[in-house]
Amino acid sequence: MKAFTKHTGVVVPLDRANVDTDMIIPKQFLKSIKRTGFGPYLFDELRYLDKGEPDMDCTNRPLNDDFVLNQAGYSEGSVLLSRQNFGCGSSREHAPWALEDYGFRCLLAPSFADIFFNNCFKNGILPIELPEEQIDQLFAAASAKAGFELSINLEQQVITLPDSSTIAFEVDTFRKHCLLNGLDDIALTLEDADTITAFEEQHRSRMPWLFS
Amino acid sequence: MAGKTLYDKLWDQHLVSQRDDGTALIYIDRQLIHEVTSPQAFEGLRIAGRKPWRVASNIAMPDHNVPTTSKERSAGLAGIADQVSRVQIKTLDDNCDELGITEFKIDDRRQGIVHVVGPEQGATLPGMTIVCGDSHTSTHGALGALAHGIGTSEVEHVMATQCLLARKMKNMLVRVDGELRRGVTAKDMILAIIGEIGTAGGTGYALEFGGDAIKALSVEGRMTVCNMAIEAGARAGMIAVDQKTIDYCQGRPMSPKGELWDMAVEAWRDCVSDDDAVFDKVVVIKAEDIAPQVTWGSSPELVGAITDRIPEPADESDPTRRNSLERALEYMGLEGGQPIKNIPVNKVFIGSCTNSRIEDLRAAAEVVEGHTVASNITLAMVVPGSGLVQDQAESEGLDKIFVAAGFEWREPGCSMCLAMNADRLEPGEHCASTSNRNFEGRQGFGGRSHLVSPAMAAAAAIAGRFVDIREMGEA
Ligand code: SF4
Numbered sequence: 001m002k003a004f005t006k007h008t009g010v011v012v013p014l015d016r017a018n019v020d021t022d023m024i025i026p027k028q029f030l031k032s033i034k035r036t037g038f039g040p041y042l043f044d045e046l047r048y049l050d051k052g053e054p055d056m057d058c059t060n061r062p063l064n065d066d067f068v069l070n071q072a073g074y075s076e077g078s079v080l081l082s083r084q085n086f087g088c089g090s091s092r093e094h095a096p097w098a099l100e101d102y103g104f105r106c107l108l109a110p111s112f113a114d115i116f117f118n119n120c121f122k123n124g125i126l127p128i129e130l131p132e133e134q135i136d137q138l139f140a141a142a143s144a145k146a147g148f149e150l151s152i153n154l155e156q157q158v159i160t161l162p163d164s165s166t167i168a169f170e171v172d173t174f175r176k177h178c179l180l181n182g183l184d185d186i187a188l189t190l191e192d193a194d195t196i197t198a199f200e201e202q203h204r205s206r207m208p209w210l211f212s
Numbered sequence: 213m214a215g216k217t218l219y220d221k222l223w224d225q226h227l228v229s230q231r232d233d234g235t236a237l238i239y240i241d242r243q244l245i246h247e248v249t250s251p252q253a254f255e256g257l258r259i260a261g262r263k264p265w266r267v268a269s270n271i272a273m274p275d276h277n278v279p280t281t282s283k284e285r286s287a288g289l290a291g292i293a294d295q296v297s298r299v300q301i302k303t304l305d306d307n308c309d310e311l312g313i314t315e316f317k318i319d320d321r322r323q324g325i326v327h328v329v330g331p332e333q334g335a336t337l338p339g340m341t342i343v344c345g346d347s348h349t350s351t352h353g354a355l356g357a358l359a360h361g362i363g364t365s366e367v368e369h370v371m372a373t374q375c376l377l378a379r380k381m382k383n384m385l386v387r388v389d390g391e392l393r394r395g396v397t398a399k400d401m402i403l404a405i406i407g408e409i410g411t412a413g414g415t416g417y418a419l420e421f422g423g424d425a426i427k428a429l430s431v432e433g434r435m436t437v438c439n440m441a442i443e444a445g446a447r448a449g450m451i452a453v454d455q456k457t458i459d460y461c462q463g464r465p466m467s468p469k470g471e472l473w474d475m476a477v478e479a480w481r482d483c484v485s486d487d488d489a490v491f492d493k494v495v496v497i498k499a500e501d502i503a504p505q506v507t508w509g510s511s512p513e514l515v516g517a518i519t520d521r522i523p524e525p526a527d528e529s530d531p532t533r534r535n536s537l538e539r540a541l542e543y544m545g546l547e548g549g550q551p552i553k554n555i556p557v558n559k560v561f562i563g564s565c566t567n568s569r570i571e572d573l574r575a576a577a578e579v580v581e582g583h584t585v586a587s588n589i590t591l592a593m594v595v596p597g598s599g600l601v602q603d604q605a606e607s608e609g610l611d612k613i614f615v616a617a618g619f620e621w622r623e624p625g626c627s628m629c630l631a632m633n634a635d636r637l638e639p640g641e642h643c644a645s646t647s648n649r650n651f652e653g654r655q656g657f658g659g660r661s662h663l664v665s666p667a668m669a670a671a672a673a674i675a676g677r678f679v680d681i682r683e684m685g686e687a
Binding site for chain 2: 015018023030031032083092122123172173189211
């Protein structure tokens with residue numbers, strides 16, 4: 001997994017609540033057996049006017065000019081700002097894969113759906129929950145003109161605005177550690193293999209029907 | 213000390229280790245696998261040179277991508293017209309064959325939607341921890357189990373370590389008191405609950421459903437309720453074990469037998485919240501207040517009673533919410549103030565892991581019997597949840613009732629619930645659907661889904677518009 005330490009990037013304001021995973025990456029792209037290559041289809045139904053199909057060449061597809069990612073100055077963005085309950089719906093990890101493949105490294109919203117939130121950390125994306133008022137202020141700044149940048153420092157848990165003011169944020173210590181070091185969960189868990197084996201033995205004697 | 217909730221008990225029984233930072237390793241008893249969220253996990257294992265920790269804990273089947281017409285199905289894997297889908301399903305077959313994982317392949321009668329097949333086979337049982345790379349895994353909580361959806365990285369993690377990295381959630385109880393009125397079903401109940409608490413109301417909670425109205429439901433009905441816990445934001449929904457649960461599990465192919473059965477039943481009787489258990493949040497709903505529900509927007513919380521009108525966005529004071537209402541109505545081609553009964557219907561879909569069990573098909577067939585699908589309905593389809601549900605329905609003659617009325621009777625799979633196969637809505641079409649998500653484009657690009665119960669969907673097919681099922685037969 002790609003480590004996340006510090007990141008500076010342009011903020012893309014996506015002013016919608018309940019952005020669901022079907023919206024982030026529509027189901028026809030879930031037929032892929034790969035983890036990569038989803039970036040061109042990120043927000044496919046919002047971004048293009050025609051219907052996207054897997055493996056389609058997107059260079060000449062008609063764009064929806066109303067969609068923020070198609071507007072000058074925003075398409076290079078790497079920090080996505082949105083409203084509450086971002087990432088609700090299906091458990092598809094294709095959603096963070098698509099965001100990451102497009103180039104997003106950090107997501108800001110008042111709240112995220114559980115499964116999606118978790119999936120982000122496994123893919124080197126940092127989702128940050130901030131209070132509504134701060135989100136409102138960031139929306140005002142990012143929508144006023146394209147090119148509004150934020151610097152996110154995970155180690156210090158702080159976001160720096162262009163005027164040098166800062167916003168502190170919370171992050172779970174374990175997830176922070178994994179993200180900072182780009183650690184693979186599985187390798188970490190397998191360090192505890194003996195504990196798992198010991199538990200399994202006890203569990204088997206208590207509930208043998210689970211192992212028959 | 214206060215008693216424990218069902219969730220507390222299941223958590224404690226499966227806790228392998230707890231870290232100081234609040235994360236924990238939870239032992240997983242059963243992993244269900246399907247073709248869409250597993251290929252990258254199998255690939256990850258292979259690249260790292262890892263093997264599944266306990267092969268027998270995994271069960272796989274293709275469901276999302278399988279075609280549902282008998283023409284395509286009769287030729288098994290080779291019959292799948294869509295090449296990309298065929299590759300994905302073949303990848304699942306190959307991965308399972310290589311690792312020795314039990315799979316109900318496309319031409320196996322036991323194949324079906326993973327959340328219908330798990331309980332049907334006794335592969336998911338009370339007291340278990342169950343995961344699947346699919347958010348509707350919450351369904352299995354209806355048996356008194358801790359079941360939740362996970363992402364692909366976690367699928368790989370569970371395969372490799374038999375554990376899930378998790379943080380304990382908070383406890384929430386949704387209590388439905390009293391008795392449901394005639395014509396009102398489990399589906400209406402869960403839609404009304406989501407309407408009440410919202411699609412993020414359960415975020416961060418393990419949600420237990422209780423109260424007399426829940427106890428009165430069949431185990432199938434309870435599955436319908438738990439299935440949609442995720443639509444209220446909760447990764448896990450669950451219902452305490454009672455005699456009905458135990459009767460449901462008895463004699464299933466993978467249920468314990470003999471002495472092990474007796475031992476299991478004794479343990480399962482404790483899969484209930486203690487009387488003095490404390491929940492972080494309690495929501496109480498009166499069953500009598502629930503009418504048949506229809507969603508009118510592009511989120512399950514945008515729902516109302518069949519007798520209601522669609523709300524006016526202008527009446528909404530919260531700007532973000534007003535904005536979402538306006539956007540939803542624009543997408544749905546509807547207007548504030550319009551009676552829900554006036555919403556047009558073009559297609560009808562009866563199926564999905566929410567409502568494709570035998571009881572759902574019986575309820576729909578009862579409404580359909582002796583009637584014909586209205587002429588404005590371009591497609592009405594019934595897709596059983598599994599091959600065994602299909603066989604059972606056919607042995608009861610339900611297929612004949614549907615076909616005689618003008619419905620298409622299909623082979624098992626997810627089908628138009630998410631439209632990954634050829635079954636889908638065209639732009640602008642309205643669909644009365646028994647599935648669980650009405651997101652934009654969910655059932656096909658530009659399609660407009662209205663979530664309802666099987667009886668309400670059947671009635672909409674016959675009438676050609678939404679009708680109050682309580683008035684059917686009396687008119
Ligand atoms: S029926 Fe629908 S909701 Fe259920 S598993 Fe299949 S696609 Fe998901």
